[in-house]
């Protein structure tokens with residue numbers, strides 16, 4: 001059975017998040033007004049829809065490949081389990097992650113495929129994958145990853161311009177031939193989880209670890225937490241539109257100008273609950289050895305740093321370690337205590353991470 005290529009009706013009475021629709025064709029044509037709109041979306045909500053991205057066919061293929069892989073026997077999939085060491089490449093079984101500080105297990109299966117393996121194919125750069133992945137490496141996964149890299153690079157270059165950075169500054173820390181944690185992720189969540197999930201959360205509130213995410217949904221469930229009001233609103237899937245969002249690394253590179261917004265996944269709304277949920281993301285993450293701190297060369301970023309002297313945006317952490325900390329700390333096997341979970345599993349979602357301890361003047 002192919003993936004769910006139709007978009008089941010989304011209920012009319014459910015409030016949805018007001019994401020701007022950015023036209024990728026205008027961005028590639030260098031339209032300054034559209035680039036301004038992209039910059040606005042990346043600063044204010046950190047999420048936007050992207051139309052005319054040209055990846056629909058590749059996305060359909062990835063949904064089929066993802067499902068073929070998920071339908072393999074669990075025992076087969078477990079041969080490719082991602083492990084507990086902080087690398088996210090490979091298969092993650094349902095229940096292998098925690099979704100809250102009590103250690104409640106998640107209900108999602110993931111298939112994460114490293115960009116480095118796709119570009120190195122048939123050589124192995126990071127790890128091996130199930131046969132269903134190997135069989136489609138050239139026909140499906142390669143074309144999708146190349147499109148996703150192209151789209152995210154174009155958006156990153158547009159943001160680079162609007163931040164007033166010298167040309168190619170951000171692209172220079174996201175070179176596609178350098179090793180990074182960049183990867184595609186296919187997610188499957190069975191409808192039983194919508195009722196059995198203790199916390200009624202499929203993915204807890206989080207920010208993405210990397211720079212830019214290129215997400216494809218057919219079923220509702222994704223929610224963003226609105227700035228100011230803190231209200232959780234569904235992101236309605238729109239045919240032909242990707243959902244893009246800023247991750248922690250772009251927030252740090254820009255000293256907080258770009259917004260890595262908190263989001264989560266809950267069961268699909270009303271009638272949509274009868275469907276199994278599948279989603280597909282491509283995460284662009286910085287090169288492994290890049291230290292996460294504001295980049296130099298932009299007046300806008302320097303001014304932002306000067307305006308907020310209480311924030312220390314220099315994490316002194318490489319991208320590789322940043323991602324590893326966030327991934328390994330949510331593995332169920334690594335669960336220690338509510339305090340440890342809260343301290344370790346979060347990124348920019350605790351602004352506190354970047355606030356220097358108050359100086360005691362008493």
Ligand SMILES: O=C(O)CCC(=O)C(=O)O
Pocket residue numbers: 185187203208215217221222263264265279280281
């Ligand atoms: O499944 C979705 O809609 C979102 C997934 C997500 O936020 C993630 O994998 O980081």
Ligand SMILES: [Fe+2]
Pocket residue numbers: 206207208263
């Ligand atoms: Fe996410």
